[in-house]
Amino acid sequence: MLLNIYLCCLIFFPQKQKMDLKQEIERRRTFAIIAHPDAGKTTLTEKLLLFGGAIHTAGAVKSNKIKKSATSDFMEIERQRGISVSTSVMAFEYKGAKVNILDTPGHEDFAEDTYRTLTAVDSVIIVIDGAKGIEVQTRRLMEVCRMRNTPVIMFINKLDRESMDSFELLNEIEKELKINVHPLSWNIGSGSSFKGVYNRYENKLQLFFTEDRQRDESKSIEISNLTSSEIDKYVGEKAAAHLREELELIEAIYPVFETDKYLKGEVSPVFFGSAVNNFGIRELLNCFVEIAPHPRPSVTNVREISPFEPKLTGFIFKIHANLDPNHRDRIAFFKICSGVFERNKAYTHVRLSKQVKFSSPNAFLADKKSIVDESFPGDIVGLHDTGNFKIGDTLTEGEKLNFKGIPSFSPELFRYIENADPIKSKQLAKGIDQLMDEGVAQLFSLKVNGRKVIGCVGMLQFDVIQYRLEHEYGAKCRYEGIQLYKACWIESDNKEQLDDFIKRKYTYMAIDKHGRNVFLADSPYSLQMAQEKFPDICFYFTSEF
Numbered sequence: 001m002l003l004n005i006y007l008c009c010l011i012f013f014p015q016k017q018k019m020d021l022k023q024e025i026e027r028r029r030t031f032a033i034i035a036h037p038d039a040g041k042t043t044l045t046e047k048l049l050l051f052g053g054a055i056h057t058a059g060a061v062k063s064n065k066i067k068k069s070a071t072s073d074f075m076e077i078e079r080q081r082g083i084s085v086s087t088s089v090m091a092f093e094y095k096g097a098k099v100n101i102l103d104t105p106g107h108e109d110f111a112e113d114t115y116r117t118l119t120a121v122d123s124v125i126i127v128i129d130g131a132k133g134i135e136v137q138t139r140r141l142m143e144v145c146r147m148r149n150t151p152v153i154m155f156i157n158k159l160d161r162e163s164m165d166s167f168e169l170l171n172e173i174e175k176e177l178k179i180n181v182h183p184l185s186w187n188i189g190s191g192s193s194f195k196g197v198y199n200r201y202e203n204k205l206q207l208f209f210t211e212d213r214q215r216d217e218s219k220s221i222e223i224s225n226l227t228s229s230e231i232d233k234y235v236g237e238k239a240a241a242h243l244r245e246e247l248e249l250i251e252a253i254y255p256v257f258e259t260d261k262y263l264k265g266e267v268s269p270v271f272f273g274s275a276v277n278n279f280g281i282r283e284l285l286n287c288f289v290e291i292a293p294h295p296r297p298s299v300t301n302v303r304e305i306s307p308f309e310p311k312l313t314g315f316i317f318k319i320h321a322n323l324d325p326n327h328r329d330r331i332a333f334f335k336i337c338s339g340v341f342e343r344n345k346a347y348t349h350v351r352l353s354k355q356v357k358f359s360s361p362n363a364f365l366a367d368k369k370s371i372v373d374e375s376f377p378g379d380i381v382g383l384h385d386t387g388n389f390k391i392g393d394t395l396t397e398g399e400k401l402n403f404k405g406i407p408s409f410s411p412e413l414f415r416y417i418e419n420a421d422p423i424k425s426k427q428l429a430k431g432i433d434q435l436m437d438e439g440v441a442q443l444f445s446l447k448v449n450g451r452k453v454i455g456c457v458g459m460l461q462f463d464v465i466q467y468r469l470e471h472e473y474g475a476k477c478r479y480e481g482i483q484l485y486k487a488c489w490i491e492s493d494n495k496e497q498l499d500d501f502i503k504r505k506y507t508y509m510a511i512d513k514h515g516r517n518v519f520l521a522d523s524p525y526s527l528q529m530a531q532e533k534f535p536d537i538c539f540y541f542t543s544e545f
């Protein structure tokens with residue numbers, strides 16, 4: 001009898017585990033919301049969490065947001081960043097899907113982290129302020145999505161305010177973000193004349209009532225046919241006629257929406273709404289869980305990894321320093337690419353060739369963290385780290401591989417970094433080294449004199465580095481200005497041309513942390529000239545090529 005039970009377990013449990021793994025993977029939607037500051041990312045996140053039942057009162061996420069009033073006080077921002085660890089990943093369940101939202105820090109704390117978070121998501125929602133159109137931060141982040149063919153859904157927000165003409169806005173999106181769009185909903189007016197949206201995806205008219213601001217749902221009317229007099233009844237004859245004209249135009253301009261093209265990152269469906277008014281959010285979420293991809297295969301230096309493989313693989317994409325100076329511990333954010341992550345199981349830390357175990361891995365749920373026993377591909381686990389991890393580190397069940405596509409991005413702000421306390425030079429070197437491993441900024445050493453240059457993507461990082469060097473490592477640094485435009489990694493098969501370039505541009509040549517050649521262009525013009533004069537040299541704006 002016992003033997004029978006044992007045999008049954010042997011036969012059925014692996015099967016069950018396989019089934020569970022497949023189902024768990026297929027129901028995961030891991031994404032990031034990107035937006036220019038103030039477009040409504042926090043508000044949308046919060047509304048999604050409310051719809052998912054993960055939070056019950058508005059304000060939970062907002063209270064963790066870096067307050068605008070504090071932007072000049074980086075220590076305050078760092079303190080708040082400590083709090084916001086828990087909002088780095090927010091998860092909720094919706095219609096059977098497990099949705100993981102990864103936060104992309106914006107505002108003054110815009111850093112490489114923001115870019116790198118996009119390497120850990122399977123899709124993205126871009127929020128655009130309907131009155132402002134495309135702004136610079138969105139453009140920069142979209143470049144990373146394009147590089148990775150990440151599927152993108154757009155949400156045009158703040159339709160309760162006077163907005164740009166929607167056709168003009170869509171044209172601007174296509175031109176500025178270099179992606180084809182397809183409106184799956186369409187707004188009826190904006191600002192004081194905003195009546196609602198026509199949801200082309202579900203053939204529904206959603207009506208906007210200003211007095212209904214606090215309602216969870218906008219009123220929806222099913223429309224069988226666009227000629228239906230129901231439309232006139234609810235939005236008025238004039239607006240109805242205008243809507244019909246515009247919908248006809250849409251049919252003529254935009255080819256039929258194909259989910260496949262969205263999944264390849266070739267076309268982006270567009271929704272209109274107003275996050276603060278709960279308007280258009282449910283429709284966005286319904287479509288998102290239906291069409292957004294579950295975890296996709298990942299590329300490594302050895303082979304492609306399917307998320308459905310039973311053995312665990314994954315990588316660290318972000319490291320968050322704990323701000324308590326008495327504890328030098330950090331949280332490393334681990335993205336699971338395949339298999340099941342289990343608490344207390346030994347995994348191989350590939351770079352260090354050693355076994356590591358985690359007794360209290362954190363899962364993130366809405367606004368709180370909790371210890372988790374197992375997690376699946378698409379999930380992010382927070383691992384307590386005492387200095388073992390660098391960005392890009394891999395954990396496996398023994399296989400030696402490294403994930404591709406976790407590059408460093410070309411910084412745009414540069415300063416010389418100097419030692420301000422000669423007795424502490426060792427501490428300074430160690431501090432800089434560790435902060436660079438965390439991905440706070442990048443360090444370049446000039447070939448000509450060995451001087452060190454720090455490159456960041458956000459201004460605040462310089463202050464953060466100086467503060468942390470002093471408070472965590474007891475070292476002092478000072479900065480000196482240097483006029484540079486961009487750092488480009490260079491490579492060529494034409495050795496003669498490469499050597500000639502390095503010789504001529506020697507004062508602008510540096511090496512990065514891994515000893516690779518980097519050209520520090522001082523202006524767009526000098527970069528352009530270099531590209532024209534040395535056609536056999538490739539200039540890269542990310543460290544991975």
Ligand code: G4P
Binds near residue numbers: 041044
């Ligand atoms: P962010 O995370 O992208 O920076 O934007 P956030 O959600 O904080 O929104 C920025 C401002 O825009 C907030 O106002 C928010 O209430 C407002 N907002 C968001 N969605 C809409 C919308 O659909 N319509 C309108 N009219 N406003 C919207 P705030 O005054 O800066 O903050 P708060 O005092 O309202 O919290």
